Amino acid sequence: MELSGSIAAEPQPSASLLMVDGISKRFGGVRALRDVNLEVVSGEVHALLGENGAGKSTLIKILSGVHAADSGTIEIAGKPATFDSPARSREAGIAVVYQDLSLVESLSVADNLLLGREPRARFGFVRKRELMARAEAFLGELGIPLDTKATVGSLPFAYRQMTEIAKALMGEVRLLILDEPTSSLTSDEVRILFDAIGKATRRGVGVIYVTHRLNEVFEISQRVTVLRDGANAGTFVTADTDMKRLVNAIIGTDRLAPAASRATPAAARSFDSSPVLSLSGVSNDRLSAVDLSVMKGEIHGLAGLIGSGRTEILETIFGLRPAESGTLEIEGRPWLPKSAADAIDQGVALVPEDRHVQGLVLDHSIERNITLPRIPHFSRWGFMQQRAAFRRADAAVARLSVKAQGASSLVRTLSGGNQQKVVFGKWNDPRPRVLLLDEPTVGVDVGAREEIYGVIRNAARDGSGVLIVSSDLVELIELCDRISVIVDGRVARTLVRGEIVDAEELHHLLQIYQASGQGVLQELPA
Amino acid sequence: MTELTAPNVVASSTRSDRRRKLLHNLLRGERPYMLYIAFVVLLVVFSLSSPWFLSVDNFLNIGRQTTLVSIIAVGMTFVIIARQIDLSVASTLALSGMAAALAMSQISNSWIVGAIAGLGTGALVGLLNGILTTQLSIPSFLVTLGSLSMARGLAMMVTNTKPVIITNETYFAIFGEGTFLGIPVPIAWTLVAMIVGILLLHYNVFGRRIYAVGGNPTAALYSGINTKWVTTAAFVLTGALAGLAALVLSARSHAARPDVVQGMELDVIAAVILGGCSLFGGRGYILGTLFGSLIIGTLNNGLVLLGVSSPMQLVIKGAIIVAAVAFTKR
Numbered sequence: 001m002e003l004s005g006s007i008a009a010e011p012q013p014s015a016s017l018l019m020v021d022g023i024s025k026r027f028g029g030v031r032a033l034r035d036v037n038l039e040v041v042s043g044e045v046h047a048l049l050g051e052n053g054a055g056k057s058t059l060i061k062i063l064s065g066v067h068a069a070d071s072g073t074i075e076i077a078g079k080p081a082t083f084d085s086p087a088r089s090r091e092a093g094i095a096v097v098y099q100d101l102s103l104v105e106s107l108s109v110a111d112n113l114l115l116g117r118e119p120r121a122r123f124g125f126v127r128k129r130e131l132m133a134r135a136e137a138f139l140g141e142l143g144i145p146l147d148t149k150a151t152v153g154s155l156p157f158a159y160r161q162m163t164e165i166a167k168a169l170m171g172e173v174r175l176l177i178l179d180e181p182t183s184s185l186t187s188d189e190v191r192i193l194f195d196a197i198g199k200a201t202r203r204g205v206g207v208i209y210v211t212h213r214l215n216e217v218f219e220i221s222q223r224v225t226v227l228r229d230g231a232n233a234g235t236f237v238t239a240d241t242d243m244k245r246l247v248n249a250i251i252g253t254d255r256l257a258p259a260a261s262r263a264t265p266a267a268a269r270s271f272d273s274s275p276v277l278s279l280s281g282v283s284n285d286r287l288s289a290v291d292l293s294v295m296k297g298e299i300h301g302l303a304g305l306i307g308s309g310r311t312e313i314l315e316t317i318f319g320l321r322p323a324e325s326g327t328l329e330i331e332g333r334p335w336l337p338k339s340a341a342d343a344i345d346q347g348v349a350l351v352p353e354d355r356h357v358q359g360l361v362l363d364h365s366i367e368r369n370i371t372l373p374r375i376p377h378f379s380r381w382g383f384m385q386q387r388a389a390f391r392r393a394d395a396a397v398a399r400l401s402v403k404a405q406g407a408s409s410l411v412r413t414l415s416g417g418n419q420q421k422v423v424f425g426k427w428n429d430p431r432p433r434v435l436l437l438d439e440p441t442v443g444v445d446v447g448a449r450e451e452i453y454g455v456i457r458n459a460a461r462d463g464s465g466v467l468i469v470s471s472d473l474v475e476l477i478e479l480c481d482r483i484s485v486i487v488d489g490r491v492a493r494t495l496v497r498g499e500i501v502d503a504e505e506l507h508h509l510l511q512i513y514q515a516s517g518q519g520v521l522q523e524l525p526a
Numbered sequence: 527m528t529e530l531t532a533p534n535v536v537a538s539s540t541r542s543d544r545r546r547k548l549l550h551n552l553l554r555g556e557r558p559y560m561l562y563i564a565f566v567v568l569l570v571v572f573s574l575s576s577p578w579f580l581s582v583d584n585f586l587n588i589g590r591q592t593t594l595v596s597i598i599a600v601g602m603t604f605v606i607i608a609r610q611i612d613l614s615v616a617s618t619l620a621l622s623g624m625a626a627a628l629a630m631s632q633i634s635n636s637w638i639v640g641a642i643a644g645l646g647t648g649a650l651v652g653l654l655n656g657i658l659t660t661q662l663s664i665p666s667f668l669v670t671l672g673s674l675s676m677a678r679g680l681a682m683m684v685t686n687t688k689p690v691i692i693t694n695e696t697y698f699a700i701f702g703e704g705t706f707l708g709i710p711v712p713i714a715w716t717l718v719a720m721i722v723g724i725l726l727l728h729y730n731v732f733g734r735r736i737y738a739v740g741g742n743p744t745a746a747l748y749s750g751i752n753t754k755w756v757t758t759a760a761f762v763l764t765g766a767l768a769g770l771a772a773l774v775l776s777a778r779s780h781a782a783r784p785d786v787v788q789g790m791e792l793d794v795i796a797a798v799i800l801g802g803c804s805l806f807g808g809r810g811y812i813l814g815t816l817f818g819s820l821i822i823g824t825l826n827n828g829l830v831l832l833g834v835s836s837p838m839q840l841v842i843k844g845a846i847i848v849a850a851v852a853f854t855k856r
Contacts, residue, residue, distance in 0.1 A: 360742065369745075
């Protein structure tokens with residue numbers, strides 16, 4: 001509100017910072033962008049929405065000079081501009097903050113901020129004191145709470161991102177492009193990021209804010225442009241629109257109906273069977289006496305802030321992190337996971353948090369990735385049965401409706417949602433006893449998200465026990481039969497479906513437990 | 527009629543698809559055909575500039591001269607695809623040759639004993655390289671820089687730098703001087719190494735794992751692959767192939783010498799990289815490696831035939847390797 005107020009105070013709303021007019025771009029036979037228009041005014045946060053593959057990334061790459069548009073014009077502050085290289089785009093005052101950061105982790109915040117622009121003495125020696133002073137003065141002016149001497153690699157993710165934004169603002173930046181900046185931040189960290197953005201816009205910087213999280217759009221942006229299938233699907237003044245209209249524009253009206261008809265069963269399901277997986281008193285360097293059980297067919301959520309130990313619970317079960325004490329049982333049999341291979345043998349599957357780093361070999365085909373955990377199943381006498389492998393991969397591609405030319409497409413060429421489906425495909429057949437999911441829908445667009453929810457529900461219906469970690473509390477409430485709140489490496493409380501109905505309430509609970517440090521252990525009967 | 531022909535059309539198209547895929551697998555790898563063009567250009571240039579170059583004898587000569595590099599390069603392809611490097615191969619060859627010759631002179635003058643000693647020593651050095659790299663998490667560049675020095679030192683220590691004479695005629699015939707189906711055995715052994723390499727890398731489960739470990743070690747680990755074991759196996763294979771190369775060399779010269787092929791690891795690595803392997807792992811193919819090593823062998827041979835002085839040969843060879851890699855880069 002405060003932000004839009006400052007914009008209203010500006011006398012010329014017509015003074016646009018960026019005017020993109022009728023941009024088109026074709027990659028081979030694919031029309032990535034068709035006649036796209038976008039206007040950003042000074043001091044505005046302009047949200048850019050759309051499913052993966054809708055053209056957001058292409059548009060950003062054109063603005064940052066990575067790709068050249070086939071037709072259409074770009075004007076910066078009323079003057080026509082052409083960007084044939086990232087350097088030219090940067091000269092025009094456009095800075096892009098990518099999801100994967102471009103900082104040197106071994107250097108300090110100040111060194112990173114002035115990288116390549118260090119104040120120099122004779123013979124190329126760096127004036128260290130001046131460098132520190134300039135970095136500190138700049139951060140002070142922006143009001144960004146960063147320690148200039150801290151090594152970037154030692155900072156939490158949100159602070160690295162802030163360093164990145166500060167670095168972008170250090171030059172003569174007029175337009176700042178943020179590509180899904182909050183995808184791996186906790187809600188507190190998001191708050192810090194939004195403050196930094198507010199400080200930038202108050203200096204007259206225009207911001208293009210790309211996100212999948214609609215609630216953020218309402219919180220931070222003044223206007224929203226939605227892309228669908230490479231074309232404009234509408235530009236809205238944020239204050240005059242609502243969630244429903246945006247979702248409508250993103251996925252198209254025809255697809256909205258089935259999503260709306262999906263009703264969440266409020267009643268708790270009962271599981272008369274014994275647990276497929278149970279942990280009691282499991283401890284190691286990051287966990288302290290974790291008690292947890294997952295029933296056959298149950299979807300069990302783990303809610304907690306980043307660093308609470310929720311990911312470590314999955315890693316311990318998957319054999320990547322040794323359990324030092326306590327016992328694990330799989331279908332009633334005691335079992336100590338020793339390695340990932342051991343866990344896979346027991347029918348445990350993990351869809352890890354970072355699909356690019358942990359889940360996929362990006363330069364390999366879908367088929368290679370899907371068969372990776374079960375290579376011996378596709379071999380005879382040690383030799384690959386290529387046809388069997390492709391048959392399995394083709395089946396997985398069809399069942400999970402991965403949008404790709406075929407199983408031999410490189411995973412790198414797929415959109416985020418489709419890449420995530422490939423990670424699921426690795427564990428699809430045979431059905432895992434225990435399916436561990438870590439942030440399964442991060443960076444996945446609205447449509448693919450629904451499809452992934454379908455995949456998860458199907459896995460549970462087929463009898464897998466699902467343990468899911470997510471920062472998206474709405475997602476947990478929608479999917480889970482039970483939710484365990486993780487604080488400081490232990491289960492603070494387990495909630496049964498129906499006990500908590502909205503994310504606001506769950507969020508509140510998380511904060512309370514986190515604040516009190518030691519949550520009261522209150523295991524509720526399943 | 528149409529109903530009869532239609533399935534045939536489908537069948538033949540899938541068969542030709544499969545053939546195309548096979549060709550693609552073997553020849554192209556990840557890169558365009560620049561490698562083969564470069565090789566042909568080299569052949570044409572040398573044929574035009576030297577009257578002796580274009581002859582069967584000379585090609586057999588090139589084949590013989592490149593055997594050592596080609597055999598070891600097969601193993602190095604696995605190592606480099608797995609994001610590692612092995613600098614110790616030339617020293618391993620020297621040590622393996624000494625082990626083979628000493629085993630035959632000290633234990634029993636049988637070619638089998640010599641072969642086991644040579645291959646075993648090579649594999650053992652590879653095993654140590656692999657274990658140190660994976661278990662102690664030391665970069666393989668450093669581990670094998672150390673074993674380069676240690677293996678060479680050991681080879682020199684055992685006889686106080688004296689060569690060991692080999693007298694076993696069968697050994698000479700099998701590894702050095704005989705022919706197999708009309709092919710000189712050194713070339714036959716190269717072909718064996720190539721075929722085993724192609725089967726292992728492109729058709730075997732092991733190859734899948736090597737590519738995955740090199741393409742993304744974390745994802746491979748999360749998929750339950752024993753990345754340490756797979757990496758170690760690549761080093762063992764390379765060591766064993768260095769052992770095979772040692773057998774070929776010692777059988778050809780009727781002796782094992784501790785100071786042979788110093789610096790050859792660079793030719794091996796150059797061959798693999800020329801052949802289209804990525805130093806960043808996850809990419810590469812055996813036939814590319816063969817052509818890489820043929821290019822280096824042809825260069826050596828052609829420059830000698832042209833009467834280029836040996837210091838100048840080194841300069842030209844180095845420049846051409848850098849130019850070729852720059853040229854074939856995507």
